[in-house]
Amino acid sequence: MTNFPIDKIRLDFPILQRKVNGKPLVYLDNAATSQTPKQVIDCIVEYYSLYNANIHRGVHTLSQEATDAYEAAREKIRVHFNAKHREEIIFTSGTTEGINLVAHGFSKRLKKGDEVIVSALEHHSNIVPWQMMCEETGAKLRVLPMLPNGELDMNAYADLVNANTKLVFVNHISNALGTINPIKQIIEKAKKVGAAVLIDGAQAAPHIKADVQDLDVDFYVVSAHKMCGPTGVGVLFGKKTWLEKLHPYQGGGEMIDQVSFEQTTYAGLPHKFEAGTPNICGGIAFGAAIDYMNTIGFEAIAQYEHDLLVKATQALFEIDGLKIYGTAKEKTSVISFNIEGIHPYDIGTIVDKLGIAVRTGHHCAKPIMDYYKIPGTVRASFAFYNTFEEVEALVQAVKKAKEMLS
Numbered sequence: 511m512t513n514f515p516i517d518k519i520r521l522d523f524p525i526l527q528r529k530v531n532g533k534p535l536v537y538l539d540n541a542a543t544s545q546t547p548k549q550v551i552d553c554i555v556e557y558y559s560l561y562n563a564n565i566h567r568g569v570h571t572l573s574q575e576a577t578d579a580y581e582a583a584r585e586k587i588r589v590h591f592n593a594k595h596r597e598e599i600i601f602t603s604g605t606t607e608g609i610n611l612v613a614h615g616f617s618k619r620l621k622k623g624d625e626v627i628v629s630a631l632e633h634h635s636n637i638v639p640w641q642m643m644c645e646e647t648g649a650k651l652r653v654l655p656m657l658p659n660g661e662l663d664m665n666a667y668a669d670l671v672n673a674n675t676k677l678v679f680v681n682h683i684s685n686a687l688g689t690i691n692p693i694k695q696i697i698e699k700a701k702k703v704g705a706a707v708l709i710d711g712a713q714a715a716p717h718i719k720a721d722v723q724d725l726d727v728d729f730y731v732v733s734a735h736k737m738c739g740p741t742g743v744g745v746l747f748g749k750k751t752w753l754e755k756l757h758p759y760q761g762g763g764e765m766i767d768q769v770s771f772e773q774t775t776y777a778g779l780p781h782k783f784e785a786g787t788p789n790i791c792g793g794i795a796f797g798a799a800i801d802y803m804n805t806i807g808f809e810a811i812a813q814y815e816h817d818l819l820v821k822a823t824q825a826l827f828e829i830d831g832l833k834i835y836g837t838a839k840e841k842t843s844v845i846s847f848n849i850e851g852i853h854p855y856d857i858g859t860i861v862d863k864l865g866i867a868v869r870t871g872h873h874c875a876k877p878i879m880d881y882y883k884i885p886g887t888v889r890a891s892f893a894f895y896n897t898f899e900e901v902e903a904l905v906q907a908v909k910k911a912k913e914m915l916s
């Protein structure tokens with residue numbers, strides 16, 4: 511793509527100017543967390559410099575300003591994901607908490623004989639809470655298997671879904687392999703038997719603008735820090751009809767209507783699920799991050815990242831003994847690879863010396879690594895602020911690591 515304003519974009523990210531081990535930083539660990547543009551950093555500085563106050567309960571000006579900004583951020587996020595109602599947007603501490611909130615709610619509703627389906631491509635945070643839920647309720651956890659190219663086995667899915675299926679959990683995009691899953695199809699099939707679907711959108715949100723009404727999804731969870739926002743904040747979208755039915759996750763201030771020692775009644779949505787003082791600044795900055803990404807535009811981002819992915823894939827493929835895991839037809843800018851006979855950790859260490867940040871290990875997706883019978887991979891994940899020169903730097907660094915280690 512020739513007219514993508516990459517030079518201008520890079521100036522928005524102060525961290526991209528720094529050096530690591532004497533070399534310019536090449537940050538390719540975006541699937542773990544993204545970097546923060548100055549528009550978002552400024553928003554955080556402004557909050558603490560001008561209107562830091564607790565929300566929803568103060569009559570004073572600062573508290574009202576903070577409440578207005580926090581609720582305006584909720585509205586931005588609602589519009590971004592095209593939720594119908596503002597009460598369907600629950601602020602959380604991130605994807606993990608969003609999933610736990612839903613699992614906790616369902617652990618009061620499921621019984622022995624019920625079945626839940628989880629995909630083989632999940633992040634641990636979309637496996638462990640459901641295991642805990644199943645242990646508690648006696649529901650059965652069934653696994654939707656994957657294929658060697660990193661796609662889900664949709665024929666197996668058709669066989670797994672049945673009248674006992676109550677819930678299906680799948681990520682929109684796999685953080686370990688980059689596979690974009692056919693979630694629309696998955697949701698449609700689940701609906702036919704009346705099962706609810708939770709989509710883990712943590713890895714998709716920085717690349718694809720999901721439309722929760724069009725998807726007709728019941729729950730969709732994201733983290734701000736994967737999409738240019740701060741850590742420790744995220745959002746759970748839940749259909750109002752579901753959120754009204756689910757039991758609150760935590761008790762505390764903000765989530766109640768009336769409290770006495772005899773009885774407590776809960777607040778309405780979204781506050782029922784937002785106990786305690788939230789990450790106010792984080793929520794506001796999440797809104798700023800969404801504004802920032804929309805200014806660049808998700809279509810332009812997807813196209814540019816796709817070009818980076820194609821170039822990196824082609825160049826890495828040419829390295830002898832290098833194997834890429836996850837070659838799905840639909841994938842985002844994540845490349846997981848190994849070089850025959852070399853431990854991924856050693857590659858990661860050498861490329862770091864050259865200023866390049868990649869991730870090594872199991873990427874919180876041990877079942878995928880077990881499937882391929884490997885301890886882990888080297889993972890390079892690209893964002894819209896990466897360049898073709900950085901792709902080239904990665905390829906050269908991997909070649910150098912291979913020379914040194916073999």
Ligand SMILES: *Cc1c(COP(=O)(O)O)cnc(C)c1O
Nearest residue numbers: 604605606633635685712713733
């Ligand atoms: C990062 C990630 C998570 C966990 O997000 P947290 O912000 O750590 O809660 C879950 N699922 C996927 C697919 C991810 O990429």
